Amino acid sequence: MNRLKDATSPYLLQHAGNPVDWWEWNDEAFAEARRRDVPILLSVGYAACHWCHVMAHQSFEDVQTAQLMNSLFVNIKVDREERPDVDAVYMEATQAMTGQGGWPMTVFMTPDGHPFYCGTYFPRPQFQALLNAVHKAWTEQRDEVVGQGQQVVTALGAQRPALGGAEPPGKELLGAAVRSLAGSYDKARGGFGGAPKFPPSMALEFLLRHHARTGDDEALAMAGHTLEAMARGGMYDQLGGGFARYSVDDSWVVPHFEKMLYDNALLARVYAHWWRLTGNPFARRIALETCEWMLRDLRTEQGGLASALDADSEGVEGKFYVWTPQELKVLLGDEDGGYAVELFEVTGTFEHGTSVLQLPIDPEDLERYARVRRELLAARERRVPPARDDKVVAAWNGLAIAALAECGALLDRPDLVAAAEEVARLLERLHIKDGRLVRTSRDGIAGANAGVLEDHADVAEGLLTLHGVTGDARWVRLAGDLLDTVLERFGDGAGGFFDTADDAERLFRRPQDPTDSATPSGQFAAAGALLSYAALTGSERHREAVAGALGPVMLLAEKAARFAGWGLAVAEAYVEGPLEVAVVGARDDERTRTLHQTALMAVSPGAVVTVGEPGETDIPLLEGRGLVDGAPAAYVCRGFACRLPVTTAADLVHELRGHFVIE
Incomplete structure (x- = not known):
């Protein structure tokens, strides 16, 4: 076993038995490189990464390759999910040097941490040749090699644009963003652009909010078509629920089989919002199944949610999920087997005569469908399952709190709300101290890495959503502490936010990227949480920070709206x-519960809801609001200016339809 045997990351532990003399990212590793006067080989990946496993089997488990690595370099292994800051700055360098990025990421750098050669996956022969070539260049042409790398680092620092402080987008620009998305929209298959297709969760949330505010039917059509296409294709697990990380093809058929917590948390919430907007029963089913999958397959003993399921089982990508027509007929019998083959489009045209399951149309015989699906799921449970990365990531659990709380409240599933509360209590107990977050935990033990911007923002978002569902004021107070940390520790002085705190470890460059990737950017997530908090508390300080944080949306809306989806969604709420x-x-009055449930059904973008007993003053929005003639009442407001209270659900529905304008 190498030095990784004591790591807390499941990804690092996967490499603890390698013949490579791996180091974790720490000062001692850099000191060792300086002592030996050798470069550092940095390898970055994550536990559910298929090509990371391939490179590990080919090279890191190979004795000859390991001997080269050990003799010529100090080798550092990093879990990108534990250290998103390290991943971000070196991925930026990798993309600058090669024009592309991905994982595993392979970076050669000086003992001071400056990259000079970058790449991603290398097959073993090429990797061995590269090791020798880098060593030769280091010993014979060091000044030239290091100088070229320094030029890239300098250029990256020089080209950083202003990332905050501009005026937030207005109504016209939000409309332009919809047109921008329409320009790359795949009218035949849904989604945006071509293969590979990632679930565009944040852009879909924006489109739903835009339709709710403006009635733009094109926005709703693009969102609805994409949501249905994704959930009917092979990227969605038709038996167990939950979405794979992305589709290799442009038709949502062939998934890259990792199943990530963050994708499913974001998508569950979007499907619930689609249901709230349209009443579509398909949307309701997918939202609930996705939540059920998260709790069934990712829930930890401590009540948190694990990061991901691997793509591979028994060393083969997707083996757990695929079927042949013959397998179905043997398992179910000829009649039900033939029905399943046709229903799920199992044609045997996938790898090795197998197919993923799809559901292009809803079955007519729901009882038969449920029985067949139940039998197939039971049979699949007897297979060797994919490995689970069981570390708890704060940011992703924050996204899950929001999804579970809203899906539970909207879809009448109190068990999901209870699960959201359990996740929140775990974060409160284990991850949060004095308003600061620890990024990860595992087996009930907090990790050593500080939370980054997305952790503080996404957890705050989840806690504020949970308050709206439960009325528990503690979650607002806790979210406020986290957002104070965002304002005090992450600000860039120009209205934007860095991705790391001002007292975080110094890398060769302080990461700052306002664009969405697979998750909302930290800056846009912060904007959303700050806006909700300001709406609950009346804090001008927090609301003013939103305007600066949304500045990059102005730059991205018309030309790159796909990468500003969450910022655009927050801008809809801001407008x-x-x-x-x-x-x-x-709380025990049925009339209160009815008004509260009606309020939660509001489709107004980013609507903020609070509920409390008469006289409760923990939440400023509740201050001065009382019963009406002894009856529970609802107050509909903007900027703390409120309409006359209403006491019936029918009157509240009328108010929530926007039949008033507060001057």
Whole structure:
């Protein structure tokens, strides 16, 4: 076993038995490189990464390759999910040097951490040749090699644009963003652009909010078509629920089989919002199944949610999920087997005569469908399952809190709300101290890495959403502490935010990227949480910070709207107010519950809801709001300016339809 045997990351532990003399990212590794006067070989990946496994089997488990690595370099292994800051700055360098990026990421750098040669996956023969070539260049042409790398580092620092401080987008620019998305929209298959296709969760949230505010049917059509296409294709697990990380093809058929917590948390919430907007029962089913999958397959003993399921089982990508027509007929019998082959489009045209399951149309015989699906799921459970990366990432659990809380409240599943509360309590107990977050934990033990911007923002978002569902004021207080940390520790002085705190470890460059990737950018996530907090508390400080944080949306909306989806969604809420709804009444009064449930059904973008007993003052939005003639009441407000209270669900629905304008 090498030095990784004591790591907490499941990804690093996968490499603990390698003949490579791996180091974790720490000062001692850099000191060792300086002592030996050799470069550092940095390898970055994550536990569910298929090509990371391939490179590990080919090279890192190979004794000859390991001997080269050990003799010529100090080798550092990093889990990108534990250290998103390290991943971000070296991925930026990799993309600058090669024009592309991905994982595993392979970086050669000086003992001071400056990259001079970067790449991604290398097959073993090429990797061995590269090791020798880099060593030769280091010993014979060091000044030239290091100088070229320094030029890239300098250029990256010089080209950083202003990332905050501009005016937030207005209504016209939001409309232009919809047109921008329409320009890359795949009218035949849904989604944006071509293969590979990643679930565009944040852009879909924006489109739903835009339709809710403007009635733009094109926005709703693009969102609905994409949501249905994704969930009917092979990227969605038709038996167990939950989405794979992306589709290799442009038709959502062939998945890259990792299943990530963050994707499913974001998608569950979007499908619930689609249902809330349209009443589509298909949307409801997918939202619930996705939440159920998260709790069934990712829930940890401590009540958190694990990061991901691997793509591989028994060393083969996707083996756990695929079927042949013959397998189905043997398992179910000829009649039901033939039905399943046709229903799920199992043609045997995938690898080795197998197919993923799709559901192009809903079955007519729901009872038969449920029985067949149940039998197939039971049979699949007897297979060797993919490995699970069981570390708990704060940011992704924050996204899951929001999804579970909203899906539970909207879809009448109190067990999902209870699960969201359990996740929140785990974060409160294990990850949060004095308003600061630890990035990860595992087996109930907090990790050593500080939380980054997305951790503080996504957890705050989840806690504020949970408050809206439960009325528990502790979650607002905790979110406020996290957002104070965002304002005090992450600001760039120009209205934007860095991705790391001002007291974080210094890398060759302080990461700052406002664009969305597979998750909302830290800056846009912060903007959303700050806006909701300001709406609940009336804090001008927090609302003013939103405007600066949304500045990059102005730069991205018309030309790169796909990479600003969450910022655009937050901008919709900013333009709308957002709407604020305070429900006052006894918690055990059915009239209070009815008003609260009606408020949660509001489709107004980013609407903020609070509920409390008469006289409760922990939440400023509730202050001064009382019962009406002894009955529970709902107050609909913008900027703390409120309409007359209403006491019936029918009147509240009328108010929430936007039949008033507060001057």
